[in-house]
Amino acid sequence: MARYGMALDYKNCINCKACEVACKEENGVLLGADKHRIWVGVNEIEGVWPNLSISSSSFLPSQCQQCDNAPCEEVCPTHATYYDENGVVRVDSDKCILCSYCMNACPYDARYVDDRTVTVDKCTFCSDTRLARGLTTTACQNTCPTKVRTFGDLDDPESEISILLKTRDHFSLKANLGTEPKLFYLT
Amino acid sequence: MAEAVTNEGIVAKVKAFLATIPHNKITLRDLLNYPKTPVNNFIALLTVLFLAFFVIGVGNYLIHGHEAYGVTREHPWGLLIAVYIFFVVSSTGLCIVGSLGDVFGFKDYEVISKRAIFGSIVTILSGFAVIAFEIGHPIRMMIWNVLTPGLRSAIWWMGTLYGLYLTFMIIEFVFLLKHDMRRAKIFGLIGLLVGLAAHSNLGGVFGFLNTRLISQGVFYPTYFILTAFITGIYLAFIMMGFRYRLKFPDNIRKMLVGLAKIQGLLLAILMFFETWKMMTAIYGGVPGRSDVAEHILTTWPFWAEVLLGMLIPFLIILKSKGQNVTGMFWGSLIGMVGIFFMRYDLVHDTQLKPLQMMKVREYQLPPEWVHYAPSATEIMISLGGLGICILLYYIGTKLFNLDADTEH
Numbered sequence: 001m002a003r004y005g006m007a008l009d010y011k012n013c014i015n016c017k018a019c020e021v022a023c024k025e026e027n028g029v030l031l032g033a034d035k036h037r038i039w040v041g042v043n044e045i046e047g048v049w050p051n052l053s054i055s056s057s058s059f060l061p062s063q064c065q066q067c068d069n070a071p072c073e074e075v076c077p078t079h080a081t082y083y084d085e086n087g088v089v090r091v092d093s094d095k096c097i098l099c100s101y102c103m104n105a106c107p108y109d110a111r112y113v114d115d116r117t118v119t120v121d122k123c124t125f126c127s128d129t130r131l132a133r134g135l136t137t138t139a140c141q142n143t144c145p146t147k148v149r150t151f152g153d154l155d156d157p158e159s160e161i162s163i164l165l166k167t168r169d170h171f172s173l174k175a176n177l178g179t180e181p182k183l184f185y186l187t
Numbered sequence: 188m189a190e191a192v193t194n195e196g197i198v199a200k201v202k203a204f205l206a207t208i209p210h211n212k213i214t215l216r217d218l219l220n221y222p223k224t225p226v227n228n229f230i231a232l233l234t235v236l237f238l239a240f241f242v243i244g245v246g247n248y249l250i251h252g253h254e255a256y257g258v259t260r261e262h263p264w265g266l267l268i269a270v271y272i273f274f275v276v277s278s279t280g281l282c283i284v285g286s287l288g289d290v291f292g293f294k295d296y297e298v299i300s301k302r303a304i305f306g307s308i309v310t311i312l313s314g315f316a317v318i319a320f321e322i323g324h325p326i327r328m329m330i331w332n333v334l335t336p337g338l339r340s341a342i343w344w345m346g347t348l349y350g351l352y353l354t355f356m357i358i359e360f361v362f363l364l365k366h367d368m369r370r371a372k373i374f375g376l377i378g379l380l381v382g383l384a385a386h387s388n389l390g391g392v393f394g395f396l397n398t399r400l401i402s403q404g405v406f407y408p409t410y411f412i413l414t415a416f417i418t419g420i421y422l423a424f425i426m427m428g429f430r431y432r433l434k435f436p437d438n439i440r441k442m443l444v445g446l447a448k449i450q451g452l453l454l455a456i457l458m459f460f461e462t463w464k465m466m467t468a469i470y471g472g473v474p475g476r477s478d479v480a481e482h483i484l485t486t487w488p489f490w491a492e493v494l495l496g497m498l499i500p501f502l503i504i505l506k507s508k509g510q511n512v513t514g515m516f517w518g519s520l521i522g523m524v525g526i527f528f529m530r531y532d533l534v535h536d537t538q539l540k541p542l543q544m545m546k547v548r549e550y551q552l553p554p555e556w557v558h559y560a561p562s563a564t565e566i567m568i569s570l571g572g573l574g575i576c577i578l579l580y581y582i583g584t585k586l587f588n589l590d591a592d593t594e595h
Contacts, residue, residue: 033548034261036547041544041547042545042547044546071397075337075340075341075342076340077336077337077343078335078337080331095327095335096323097323097327098322101340101342101392103263104396104399105396105398106398109542112260115252118253118323118324177398
């Protein structure tokens with residue numbers, strides 16, 4: 001069993017959205033503005049031309065943070081949200097009653113309603129697609145042209161992600177909430 | 188064969204027990220036989236209209252699912268959640284008012300116990316009727332709530348305890364009808380405690396949202412109990428006002444004056460709480476709390492809540508020192524409109540602040556405040572809930588004697 005996490009060298013992101021396309025393709029995510037498992041947040045350039053702050057323009061790829069202490073798992077009344085054997089936060093669509101409590105509790109707005117199952121869905125690190133086929137990469141990581149994402153086992157000290165986290169400074173989103181995300185943003 | 192006999196025995200016993208519950212035999216003709224005054228006709232027409240809305244709204248929901256609602260990914264809880272809270276708060280409030288006489292032994296309030304407890308049953312049933320069409324899979328909920336209960340979920344506790352509460356309320360009501368005051372008191376007390384636990388858990392559903400700073404914390408679980416009591420008193424005035432056509436006998440007037448004085452105190456406490464809630468929320472400029480609170484102060488539903496739900500009824504009570512019970516009947520009708528806005532604000536304001544503050548699509552501005560407007564389907568189901576409530580209450584007034592027993 002592994003404890004999967006992802007490191008994002010987010011300053012390399014060029015907002016090509018190949019990750020979003022690959023995710024939709026791999027996981028069969030329906031099209032639609034509010035149907036996304038992963039996304040790229042954009043900070044527009046600040047200032048008025050010609051005094052523009054180039055450094056203010058940035059991209060922040062984001063998705064479910066795969067928290068070790070996930071609020072969505074805690075609030076679920078039927079245990080439809082659970083941790084799988086690899087520490088990935090998953091949704092059992094047979095148990096989900098669509099009360100939407102998890103959507104309100106997730107600090108990262110990482111959940112959406114899948115219109116096919118009429119239940120809540122989210123990023124699963126491609127657990128039921130690529131990982132289930134024996135691959136060790138996620139679709140978003142595999143397709144990224146600038147190698148923003150590094151996916152791997154946090155419990156394996158020799159894994160690429162573990163070495164990256166040991167050698168590079170990093171931060172987590174909304175770390176003050178104590179959710180202990182397994183997505184790490186490299187600085 | 189033996190099993191069949193046993194089952195028949197149980198059915199016979201249940202039938203025998205039901206036959207011992209005092210009730211009137213009524214037909215559809217009895218239901219249609221009411222004094223044909225303009226007000227009665229108007230309420231009857233409105234009820235039929237609301238019930239028709241319910242059927243249309245539910246039909247639309249069954250065809251289109253949540254697409255028929257105005258809810259979004261950023262605002263997953265909408266009007267139906269607010270209306271559910273409106274009804275269950277009413278139920279808990281009526282349970283508290285009903286308990287004053289039967290459980291706590293305040294003799295003056297025994298005259299409303301039976302009516303209030305029946306009201307608490309019909310309001311929670313109306314709430315369940317509405318929430319059944321907001322929860323995506325209500326049948327699945329009943330199965331998995333039992334098989335794999337999420338004991339750390341406030342929704343699980345709230346739902347389970349409300350189920351138990353309804354059971355105890357029905358048992359208490361039966362004993363009240365049978366004039367078995369000792370058993371009514373026991374089940375009334377258990378029902379009240381379970382109801383208060385359920386209701387504070389409903390506040391906990393919001394209070395546990397650590398990421399929603401405007402709602403997170405101890406405020407809502409306690410505030411829910413306070414506002415339930417206030418709602419219960421408003422409804423007591425409305426029920427008694429209709430029952431006696433505003434011509435109150437002395438014992439009823441005495442009870443209502445008492446309730447008005449309690450209401451004055453409760454409203455003062457509520458306004459005190461609200462003021463401090465807003466001040467502590469704004470103070471210090473904490474992002475996600477201060478900005479949301481300041482934004483709330485600029486929205487008209489908040490001021491509708493304050494004016495209609497608190498200030499106007501409070502001034503009516505203050506002006507006459509609680510003696511103007513007819514004025515408080517009208518004040519209570521206004522107050523209930525304010526209470527509706529209170530519930531709507533609670534749900535909407537919790538979700539005002541976007542959790543993802545960067546733009547994610549081209550031709551989009553960075554998110555500011557999350558917008559929500561209820562759809563026609565949501566409005567129809569909500570009004571339908573009110574229709575169900577009025578209809579069930581009306582049937583109850585025909586089927587049972589909801590007035591205090593003469594021995595009192």
